[in-house]
Amino acid sequence: MAPKRLSKSKKIEKEVRKLLSIKNFKVIINEPVPNAYSAPFKVYMDLTFACQAKCPFCLYTNTGKNKTQSLNWELCKKTIKEAGKVGVFAFKFGGGEPLLYPYFWQAVKIARQNNIFVSTSTNSYSITNKEIRMLKKYHVKISVSIEGLKKNDEKLRGEGHFDRAVETVKTFKNEGIDVRFQTNVTSRTIKEIPLLVELAKKIGVKIKLRYIKPIGRAGINNFSLKFTDADRYLKLITFLNRKDILPWVDLDESLMLYQPKEISLKLYNGIMCGAANRTLHINPHGEVRPCIFLGDKFLAGKININNSLMDFWRGKNSSAFLKVRKLLPPKECFNCERICFNECPSLRIIGRGSNKKQGVNCLKEMMRHASPNSLKEFRQLLNK
Amino acid sequence: MFLVRPETTLLTNNSSKKPLYLNKLLIFDSLKNKLSIIPIKWPLKDYQNQKK
Numbered sequence: 001m002a003p004k005r006l007s008k009s010k011k012i013e014k015e016v017r018k019l020l021s022i023k024n025f026k027v028i029i030n031e032p033v034p035n036a037y038s039a040p041f042k043v044y045m046d047l048t049f050a051c052q053a054k055c056p057f058c059l060y061t062n063t064g065k066n067k068t069q070s071l072n073w074e075l076c077k078k079t080i081k082e083a084g085k086v087g088v089f090a091f092k093f094g095g096g097e098p099l100l101y102p103y104f105w106q107a108v109k110i111a112r113q114n115n116i117f118v119s120t121s122t123n124s125y126s127i128t129n130k131e132i133r134m135l136k137k138y139h140v141k142i143s144v145s146i147e148g149l150k151k152n153d154e155k156l157r158g159e160g161h162f163d164r165a166v167e168t169v170k171t172f173k174n175e176g177i178d179v180r181f182q183t184n185v186t187s188r189t190i191k192e193i194p195l196l197v198e199l200a201k202k203i204g205v206k207i208k209l210r211y212i213k214p215i216g217r218a219g220i221n222n223f224s225l226k227f228t229d230a231d232r233y234l235k236l237i238t239f240l241n242r243k244d245i246l247p248w249v250d251l252d253e254s255l256m257l258y259q260p261k262e263i264s265l266k267l268y269n270g271i272m273c274g275a276a277n278r279t280l281h282i283n284p285h286g287e288v289r290p291c292i293f294l295g296d297k298f299l300a301g302k303i304n305i306n307n308s309l310m311d312f313w314r315g316k317n318s319s320a321f322l323k324v325r326k327l328l329p330p331k332e333c334f335n336c337e338r339i340c341f342n343e344c345p346s347l348r349i350i351g352r353g354s355n356k357k358q359g360v361n362c363l364k365e366m367m368r369h370a371s372p373n374s375l376k377e378f379r380q381l382l383n384k
Numbered sequence: 385m386f387l388v389r390p391e392t393t394l395l396t397n398n399s400s401k402k403p404l405y406l407n408k409l410l411i412f413d414s415l416k417n418k419l420s421i422i423p424i425k426w427p428l429k430d431y432q433n434q435k436k
Binding site for chain 2: 012016019020022024025026027028029030032037038039041087089090115116117119139141265266
């Protein structure tokens with residue numbers, strides 16, 4: 001009797017099993033997609049606009065106490081299950097305040113049942129013993145938002161926030177939860193960031209630093225870094241890249257002075273920006289974009305019961321994704337030794353009004369705007 | 385549980401205008417949130433046929 005013919009995916013799976021020494025694994029094979037991985041690595045899913053705070057730098061304009069718009073639960077559930085089938089590795093649940101989403105823990109449970117890692121963020125107002133128990137149960141990684149020191153943070157995030165955030169981080173750490181602070185690098189808080197990093201170090205947790213993008217209230221209220229911040233920016237980079245500080249910070253690649261080459265392995269064609277090649281974003285309306293920070297010009301459509309996540313990634317709703325895959329940075333980036341290539345189109349397109357102009361996250365552009373003294377000091381450091 | 389995704393990636397916007405084929409194995413530890421990427425030279429026949 002002739003041996004039974006194996007299907008294409010079975011053949012590939014057989015080859016993979018020969019290559020790997022690990023045992024407990026599931027092989028997922030998707031059709032290749034031009035200029036992108038075959039499915040997202042990570043889906044950013046903002047679950048609700050509801051939030052106890054109304055931060056002036058929020059990426060949305062419509063978040064706040066009386067905002068109840070949340071992602072339809074049936075669509076949320078369907079999307080997570082589908083993501084599991086195509087091998088999406090991780091979901092980042094955001095908001096608003098994600099913990100105010102009525103189905104938050106059900107969403108986490110379904111993700112974990114589908115072998116999807118979950119991370120989330122919190123303003124720390126919603127934390128009870130239940131949250132602590134559930135974060136531990138599902139191995140959820142969580143970041144606690146904070147903006148500058150007490151005075152500045154409470155001016156931006158509300159009275160009483162700073163102490164609450166610090167206590168939340170301490171509690172999570174003591175409970176063994178994977179926790180870190182998260183802060184935005186903004187024009188108004190840049191001076192205080194070193195002190196915030198020292199605070200995180202003292203507590204024994206990392207702090208994640210991200211550039212604020214000029215959309216939502218952050219755009220309206222002009223929170224982004226500016227070229228006039230160049231001197232302070234170079235000082236910050238110098239501080240963040242100190243050997244004693246690096247273990248305590250989680251940096252955007254362009255904030256890294258010495259970028260580890262191993263990062264480049266995950267990149268698609270050397271492109272640092274993950275939008276449309278590694279990541280996808282869904283907002284509480286169910287709107288899908290390659291990246292929320294690219295704004296409405298790159299809106300791909302809405303999830304509904306008749307379409308699928310992969311329709312946006314590679315199918316009938318993928319036009320915005322195809323458009324992003326064609327975005328390339330200014331010419332000088334092609335000859336630059338740094339590996340932040342094409343990071344970040346939003347800071348160029350929305351921040352500078354043109355994809356051909358460098359964004360404020362370009363170290364070399366910031367160096368061009370720095371004062372001679374500041375630049376001299378910075379260059380001396382580079383030469384060491 | 386580990387998730388393994390073999391990737392045969394297609395590039396169409398490289399300067400030579402020719403599609404370029406790279407192979408990677410993505411191995412993700414879904415409990416520890418750890419992604420390992422193994423570049424492999426692995427001309428999978430099925431995918432090779434697909435590109436023709």
